[in-house]
Amino acid sequence: MTWVPDAAFAPDQPFGPRTLPYGVVDAGDADGPRVAVRVGDHALPLAPLRESLGDLADLVSGSSLDPLLAASRVEWGKLRARVREVVNGSAKPSGASLLPLTDVRGLLPFTVGDYVDFYSSSHHAENVGRIMRPETEPLFPNWTHLPVGYHGRAGTVVVSGTDVARPYGQRRGSDGPHFGPSARLDIEAEVGFVCGGPVARRVPTSDVAEHVFGVVLVNDWSARDIQGWEYQPLGPFLGKSFATSVSAWVTPLDAFAAARVPVPDVGHPRVDYLVEDSPWGLDLRLAVEWNGTVVSRPTFADMSYSCAQQLAHMTINGATVRPGDLFASGTVSGPSVDQRGSFLELSWGGRDKIDVGGETRTFLEDGDTVVITATAPGEDGSVVGLAEVAGTVLPADGG
Ligand code: CA
Secondary structure (H helix, E strand, C coil): CCCCCHHHCCCCCCCCCCCCCCEEEECCCCCCCCCEEEEEEEECHHHHHHHHHHHHHHHCCCCCCHHHHHHHHHHHHHHHHHHHHHCCCCCCCCCCEEHHHHEEEECCCCCCCCCEEECCCCCHHHHHHHHCCCCCCCCCCCCCCCCCECCCCCCHEEECCCEEECEEEEECCCCCCCCEECCEEEEEEEEEEECCCEEEEECCHHHHHHHHEEEEEEEEEHHHHHHHHHHHCCCCCCCCCCCCEEEEEEEEEEHHHHHCCCCCCCCCCCCCCCCCCCCCECCCEEEEEECCCEEEEEEEHHHHCCCCHHHHHHHHHCCCCCCCCCCEECCCCCCCCHHCCCCCHHHCCCCCEEECCCCCCCEEEEEEEEEEEEEEEEEHHEEEEEEEEEEECCCCCCC
């Protein structure tokens, strides 16, 4: 018997005691925003659990995960163990309260530092190459040697549930550029890694768990018509920077111990600093829902570069990684058509209609809602989840 509802302990519960993601919730009461862990369909605020958490409560007593991210892997492990004891315990600890998720709002849980987005699915990169540059080789020669990435806009990272206004911009026209609301608004289903621990540079792949606190889902909203006109020669810019959505809950990297798999072979040995001594690919299974219909099930195990390799690459030149930095995997696309993580690929550049619950789509229409979810195998046959990232498209704001 425990004091937590039984549903939180069901074998197929993605947010049971083996997951315990951290977030910041606001219940609209006098307590204001507070750090909590998710337990099933409830939020458990941590500040009132000082008796159970001891000194570690200082890391989670405020309105942001920033102090926790700035701590160390050792402290993350101790806190997680104590929270798990609380959740698994038979008696309700003093001060504990479970808030139904329907009664709270999830806030952006940490201050986003630098934001980097990679491009690590060979299936996505080849599909996009074929659609956007049909006359050339789909992959550039560097792609199998390094995780291609770019620096994105940290200031427009928003939490799941935030509406996204259709962006304005220039697009290519037969008689020169046209200006107006994007007509090809798209998503990219991605996995994001939230950094923490000491400031570091040249992080070896073997040290990734010292510098990555946890994992979120990311929707890298993308205006394909703006992107297609602006991206050469310097890469993504305004077609991406208007909004990037992340989960409200950060699942600790430790929760994915049973989901670690080797990354696929790239056809030749990796450069030394990208070699892993133990695998950091993750067997995450994503689902993309468009207006309530699942249109794709991307497979993260097919990604050619792991978070460890991405972090090693990001810092190999001497650039530092700091708590709060966020890097995303790149669009997650598997080898088959129903595993593609963007509508650009699912519609093959707008050529094919996608069936969305009896209606058809190519790109997003105003009012459309996209929800991305993911699970991974946990220990002993359990399931570990990543909290959803959801967003609804609003009409261009007239600006
Ligand atoms: Ca992306």
